[in-house]
Amino acid sequence: MRVKKLQNGSDIRGVALDGVEGEAITLDAATASAIGRAFADWLRARNPNAKDISVGVGRDPRLSGETLRDGMFAGMVEGGARVIDMGLATTPACFMACVTEGAKYDGSVMLTASHLPFNRNGMKFFTSEGGLDKPDITDICARAAAYVEAGVGSVTAPSGVVSAPFLPTYAAQLCDIIRKGVNFTDNYDKPLTGMKIVVDAGNGSGGFFADMVLEALGADTSGSQFLDPNGNFPNHSPNPEDKEAMAAGVQCVLNAKADLGIVFDTDVDRSAVIDSSGKEINRNKLIALLSEIVLKESPGATIVTDSVTSDGLHKFITAKGGKHVRFMRGYKNVINKGKELNASGVVTPLMIETSGHGAMKENYDLDDGAYLAVKIIIEAVRRRLANEPSIGQVLETLEEPLEEAEVRLKIADPDFKAYGLNVIENLLAAVNDPAHSLFGKCKPAPDNYEGLRVCVDEGDGRQGWFLLRCSLHDPVMVLNFESQTQCGVQTMAEEFGTWILDENYDKLDGSAVYALYDTKDCPM
Numbered sequence: 001m002r003v004k005k006l007q008n009g010s011d012i013r014g015v016a017l018d019g020v021e022g023e024a025i026t027l028d029a030a031t032a033s034a035i036g037r038a039f040a041d042w043l044r045a046r047n048p049n050a051k052d053i054s055v056g057v058g059r060d061p062r063l064s065g066e067t068l069r070d071g072m073f074a075g076m077v078e079g080g081a082r083v084i085d086m087g088l089a090t091t092p093a094c095f096m097a098c099v100t101e102g103a104k105y106d107g108s109v110m111l112t113a114s115h116l117p118f119n120r121n122g123m124k125f126f127t128s129e130g131g132l133d134k135p136d137i138t139d140i141c142a143r144a145a146a147y148v149e150a151g152v153g154s155v156t157a158p159s160g161v162v163s164a165p166f167l168p169t170y171a172a173q174l175c176d177i178i179r180k181g182v183n184f185t186d187n188y189d190k191p192l193t194g195m196k197i198v199v200d201a202g203n204g205s206g207g208f209f210a211d212m213v214l215e216a217l218g219a220d221t222s223g224s225q226f227l228d229p230n231g232n233f234p235n236h237s238p239n240p241e242d243k244e245a246m247a248a249g250v251q252c253v254l255n256a257k258a259d260l261g262i263v264f265d266t267d268v269d270r271s272a273v274i275d276s277s278g279k280e281i282n283r284n285k286l287i288a289l290l291s292e293i294v295l296k297e298s299p300g301a302t303i304v305t306d307s308v309t310s311d312g313l314h315k316f317i318t319a320k321g322g323k324h325v326r327f328m329r330g331y332k333n334v335i336n337k338g339k340e341l342n343a344s345g346v347v348t349p350l351m352i353e354t355s356g357h358g359a360m361k362e363n364y365d366l367d368d369g370a371y372l373a374v375k376i377i378i379e380a381v382r383r384r385l386a387n388e389p390s391i392g393q394v395l396e397t398l399e400e401p402l403e404e405a406e407v408r409l410k411i412a413d414p415d416f417k418a419y420g421l422n423v424i425e426n427l428l429a430a431v432n433d434p435a436h437s438l439f440g441k442c443k444p445a446p447d448n449y450e451g452l453r454v455c456v457d458e459g460d461g462r463q464g465w466f467l468l469r470c471s472l473h474d475p476v477m478v479l480n481f482e483s484q485t486q487c488g489v490q491t492m493a494e495e496f497g498t499w500i501l502d503e504n505y506d507k508l509d510g511s512a513v514y515a516l517y518d519t520k521d522c523p524m
């Protein structure tokens with residue numbers, strides 16, 4: 001097993017189960033044991049004087065979860081740690097266990113591969129300072145690789161592991177936040193009485209939110225769906241970016257005639273909501289809604305997002321008096337940028353990716369889908385009682401693109417990063433070259449933090465854009481388009497496709513972009 005290859009940015013990801021052709025297991029109990037021991041060592045190196053190192057381990061419902069957990073426990077105990085089994089958990093709850101009285105573990109691990117298919121699994125690591133960063137994971141993987149090489153590491157769960165489920169404590173914390181947030185109702189204990197809120201947890205870890213939070217606060221959650229944890233994810237991918245998942249959530253809200261619907265990803269670090277009319281509030285719309293909420297609390301504040309957010313979102317935030325920093329893709333990049341701005345005195349209450357990973361300064365800079373849902377619920381109740389327009393109506397001023405598309409172009413070069421950066425550099429030269437006829441009326445967008453975002457004048461005051469960047473992890477280039485014109489994406493794709501053909505990029509597979517214009521069907 002090549003442990004170092006399992007690093008995926010600030011997480012660990014691998015194939016943990018057989019069953020998918022061509023996907024051999026890369027993350028087994030022995031590897032988990034080595035990683036567990038490495039994490040215990042890493043924590044000990046961080047706290048050399050600590051008498052005792054405690055580590056909590058939680059997991060999502062993946063079928064490989066218990067085997068990997070047992071391996072981790074074995075390695076951690078061999079590494080001298082005291083281990084606590086938190087059982088079914090969410091990623092943000094695992095962090096909260098490091099800062100909550102009564103737990104306050106030195107470290108925690110969440111076994112999850114987010115929304116990826118059933119055969120994958122992975123790990124996210126926390127201390128009281130938040131999620132570990134890329135260099136920390138590199139360090140842990142290097143330590144683990146040495147244990148794997150030396151052939152040490154038991155995979156049998158040690159005896160005496162304490163079981164201490166943390167979700168009830170975490171849910172009680174969320175209930176308290178809602179109670180304090182809506183304390184203008186005369187029913188402090190059950191402030192959601194009279195509200196119907198449904199949850200679609202996609203059979204991930206998020207089902208607890210329906211009974212332990214919403215029902216505990218008096219809401220009617222009947223009609224909620226896929227609350228039971230099931231590692232086969234038999235209904236839809238638990239992923240608020242996924243069209244099928246959102247369509248299922250919309251149907252759930254409409255069938256139940258609910259005031260609000262909430263869709264979680266598997267490990268609940270991401271979410272989206274649906275208003276009572278069935279309007280999907282994910283991606284740019286979710287960011288807009290949360291911006292509206294935080295800009296009321298902190299007028300003039302800065303909001304950090306990833307790079308693929310829409311022009312409409314930028315206008316929305318600035319029209320509300322906020323400042324928008326359109327940073328890079330990658331939730332850790334977005335969160336770290338927000339932390340950096342806050343540290344330098346720039347008020348930045350919200351850092352959020354279009355994927356639904358959203359963190360707030362007031363909540364430990366932690367990307368927590370349940371916390372975002374809590375903020376939106378508080379706002380929905382406030383608006384209802386104040387007879388203000390509903391949360392869906394807030395988004396009426398958010399301009400939405402007429403068409404949008406994302407394609408991924410494979411790079412067949414071992415040095416794919418350098419290859420991709422070179423393509424981007426050449427694209428910039430072509431866009432800046434007035435003699436270049438290819439892109440006609442276009443110019444680089446200001447503030448490109450990654451790749452190249454190109455603004456395209458589509459005539460009659462309309463503006464589209466496309467963004468070419470290197471994937472954070474894969475040997476691919478990612479190309480996003482947004483257009484305000486019918487067939488505008490097709491036009492931009494054709495110009496881009498022609499350009500890469502002219503440039504003879506023999507290691508860049510353009511088929512996904514050609515497919516956007518080979519078909520005469522549009523709009524997207």
Ligand SMILES: O=P(O)(O)OC[C@H]1O[C@H](O)[C@H](O)[C@@H](O)[C@@H]1O
Pocket residue numbers: 329330331332353355357470471472473474478
């Ligand atoms: O660069 P890409 O391949 O599109 O991947 C980007 C994505 O990678 C991971 O999934 C991270 O969790 C996301 O935060 C990030 O947006």
